[in-house]
Amino acid sequence: AVSPPLHLTTGLAYDNTMLKHACTCGNNSVHPEHSGRLQSVWARLSETDLASRCHRSRSRKATQEELQVVHTEKHALLYGSNPISRQKLDMNSMPSFVQMACGGVGVDLDTTWNDMHTAAAARMAAGCVIDLAFKCAKGEVRNGFAVVRPPGHHAEPNSPMGFCFFNSIAIAAKLLRQKMGNEINRILIVDWDVHHGNGTQQVFYDCDDVLYLSIHRHDDGNFFPGTGGPTECGTDRGLGFNVNISWSGGLEPPLGDAEYLAAFRTIVMPIAREYNPDIILVSAGFDAAAGHAAPLGGYMVSPACFGWMTKELMLLADGKVVLALEGGYDLPAICDSAQECVKALLGDDISALNDIELNRRPCQNAIDTLQKTIAIQASKWPCVRRLEHTVGLSAYQAFKIEREECETVT
Ligand SMILES: O=C(c1ccc(C(O)(O)C(F)(F)F)s1)N1CCn2c(-c3ccccc3)cnc2C1
Ligand SMILES: [Zn+2]
Ligand SMILES: [Zn+2]
Numbered sequence: 517a518v519s520p521p522l523h524l525t526t527g528l529a530y531d532n533t534m535l536k537h538a539c540t541c542g543n544n545s546v547h548p549e550h551s552g553r554l555q556s557v558w559a560r561l562s563e564t565d566l567a568s569r570c571h572r573s574r575s576r577k578a579t580q581e582e583l584q585v586v587h588t589e590k591h592a593l594l595y596g597s598n599p600i601s602r603q604k605l606d607m608n609s610m611p612s613f614v615q616m617a618c619g620g621v622g623v624d625l626d627t628t629w630n631d632m633h634t635a636a637a638a639r640m641a642a643g644c645v646i647d648l649a650f651k652c653a654k655g656e657v658r659n660g661f662a663v664v665r666p667p668g669h670h671a672e673p674n675s676p677m678g679f680c681f682f683n684s685i686a687i688a689a690k691l692l693r694q695k696m697g698n699e700i701n702r703i704l705i706v707d708w709d710v711h712h713g714n715g716t717q718q719v720f721y722d723c724d725d726v727l728y729l730s731i732h733r734h735d736d737g738n739f740f741p742g743t744g745g746p747t748e749c750g751t752d753r754g755l756g757f758n759v760n761i762s763w764s765g766g767l768e769p770p771l772g773d774a775e776y777l778a779a780f781r782t783i784v785m786p787i788a789r790e791y792n793p794d795i796i797l798v799s800a801g802f803d804a805a806a807g808h809a810a811p812l813g814g815y816m817v818s819p820a821c822f823g824w825m826t827k828e829l830m831l832l833a834d835g836k837v838v839l840a841l842e843g844g845y846d847l848p849a850i851c852d853s854a855q856e857c858v859k860a861l862l863g864d865d866i867s868a869l870n871d872i873e874l875n876r877r878p879c880q881n882a883i884d885t886l887q888k889t890i891a892i893q894a895s896k897w898p899c900v901r902r903l904e905h906t907v908g909l910s911a912y913q914a915f916k917i918e919r920e921e922c923e924t925v926t
Contacts, residue, residue, distance in 0.1 A: 526861040527657035527838075528567055529644035530558050531575035534665050537637035539620035539628035546618045547628055548812055548845040549679040554665050557841065560851035561663070566858045571657050578642035578687065585690040586683055586719055588674045595623075595681045598635050623676045638666055638681035645684040645840045646691055652838050653696050653795050659830065659861045660838040661800075661854070667842040669713030669799045670741060678711070678741055685797050685840055686719040689726050692795065701725060704793035704833070706784065707732070708776075708825060709801025709842040710813045712744025712760070716799065722754040727791050731779055733771075733804075733815065734762035740811075746889050749896070756896030759787060761889050765881030772816035773873035775882040776804070777911045780828055782886055786899040788832055795836040796829050802844030802853040812845050818873065819849065823856030823866030830860065837861070874911045883908050 535551040544550040561567040583592035593602075613629060616622045623629050641664035648660040668685055670678030685705060692700045705720070707713040707730040720726040733739045734746075750758035761779050763771055788796070802822060803813040829837050839857055844850035856866050878886070886907040890900045906914055 524658055525569070525571040526858065527573040527648050527651050527660035528561070528570035528858070529573045529575055529648045529660065529662040529664065530554075531640050531644065533575075533640045534637045536630070536633035537666055538630055538633070539616070539618060539622075540630065541616075541618040541620040543618055549666060549843070551665070552847065553845065553850060554663060556847045556851050557663050557854045560855055561858060564855060566855065566862065569862055570661075570858070573644070573648050573651055573657065573660065575640060576643040576647065577636060577639035578646055578682065582646060582687060582691060583639070583642065583682055585694065586673055586687045587671075591674050591676075595676055596635050596639055599631055627676055627679050627681075634666070634681065640664075641666060641668065642682045642684040642687050645688045645838075649688040649692055649795070649797060649838050650696075652836050653692055653700055658835055661858050661861060662838070662840040663854070664841050667801065668840075669707055669709060669716045669801075669842050670711070671715045672718050679843075680715065683715045683719060685799050686716050689720070689797055693725055700794045702727070702791060702793045704729065704788055704791055704796045705799065706788075706796060706829060707799035707801075707842075708804065708822070709799050710804035710808070710815060711740055711801065711843060712762075713799055713842075714741045714743040717743065717748065717758060720754065721750055721758060722752040724753045724757045727757045727759070727787075727793070729759040729761075729784060729787065731761040731776065731784070732763065733813075734760070735764050735766055746885070746892050749892065756893075759783070759889070759893055761885065763882065763885055765879075767810065767814045768881075769879050770814055770816045771804075771879065771882060772806075772876075773818050773821040773869060774876040774910060775878045776817055776821055776825065777873075778878045778882065778886060778907055778909075780825055781911070781914055782903040782907050783889055783893070783900055785828055786903065787893065787897045788829070790897055790899045793833045795838070796833050798826075798829065798837065798839040799842045800839040800857065801842035802850045805844065805846065805849040805853050807846035807849035812843070818870060819852035819856045820867040820869050822853045823860040824869060826857045826860035827866065869911075877908055877910045877913075
């Protein structure tokens with residue numbers, strides 16, 4: 517069959533260099549962010565023929581210069597160079613390592629460091645996201661999915677944390693603004709990983725050309741990493757360009773599709789439409805999916821819901837949407853979720869959303885969060901006032917009302 521012209525395809529980025537980042541202890545049960553995650557997702561996309569229908573974008577390591585658009589020179593050199601080049605750089609100041617309980621070495625108790633392989637993997641992850649974002653911005657691919665690890669959204673300019681070394685999404689966004697400032701004026705970053713992207717928020721906190729919008733479990737700061745409260749709205753010219761949908765109330769009940777659909781319908785899409793971004797980058801962690809135990813998730817979002825959220829975002833920015841894997845640890849859940857997202861990106865039908873979830877009204881904790889967020893964001897985003905009174909409706913109820921409103925108008 518004749519393959520469609522490139523601009524109609526979905527770009528896919530992957531490289532097995534990213535598999536080598538692993539703790540010397542080799543015990544995956546104490547290191548949830550292990551290479552099996554990436555191997556499984558890549559295998560699923562290959563077995564289902566989704567990968568063959570995509571354009572495999574070139575994979576390369578991010579350069580020091582690229583890393584340093586977000587990270588300090590010290591951070592980029594420390595975590596971006598392996599022992600050999602570090603000797604050349606006579607980086608005698610080795611990164612401050614800690615001994616982990618498992619016997620391995622880490623940059624903190626959670627974030628393992630492999631002196632031979634981590635730097636290359638982390639730079640490769642950033643390089644893959646950068647290239648895919650640029651190909652999409654230039655119209656060489658229609659949209660994209662970067663199958664990458666280690667994740668990036670907790671990495672701050674001068675510190676690695678939470679399994680993250682370089683903030684790939686933030687680096688790509690900064691580079692797009694620097695190198696394609698005429699075509700790309702506004703970038704929306706949506707972070708649906710169940711954990712707040714403290715690093716990404718920090719990088720763009722005073723910017724109005726990058727809007728960071730995160731939906732995450734917050735529990736009033738009692739869920740990792742603890743940042744991402746609803747009143748964190750940005751500063752200086754960035755005031756209003758940081759939106760946190762900070763779920764609270766623990767797991768009574770665990771949140772699912774009904775809550776995430778309501779958040780998209782009443783806050784995410786109205787603000788995204790009003791912001792009218794030229795490209796949308798998604799920190800696509802899948803640890804909000806069912807199958808994740810409490811410390812690393814605890815919610816019940818379905819894989820089809822991630823596909824639905826992807827399709828929604830594709831309605832904006834001329835369809836220029838690039839997803840990059842962040843967290844997600846339950847292998848079947850992250851494979852199913854990645855599959856639904858790539859199906860959506862390719863324009864395929866995604867799996868139907870569960871009827872029970874479409875008919876279920878969001879739980880009271882979620883209604884409280886959505887109403888609080890709307891009240892806080894309304895001064896900057898007046899559009900969110902319009903649907904404020906509908907946050908408690910199920911997806912079906914809301915859809916019916918919208919249809920009736922359309923009929924009365926027409
Ligand atoms: O929850 C986290 C996360 C770190 C990074 C997370 C992420 O947001 O999913 C990312 F960055 F990987 F995408 S989630 N941490 C670090 C690891 N951790 C754990 C661990 C669980 C098992 C083994 C080691 C640590 C429990 N609670 C935490 C806090
Ligand atoms: Zn270990
Ligand atoms: Zn996460």
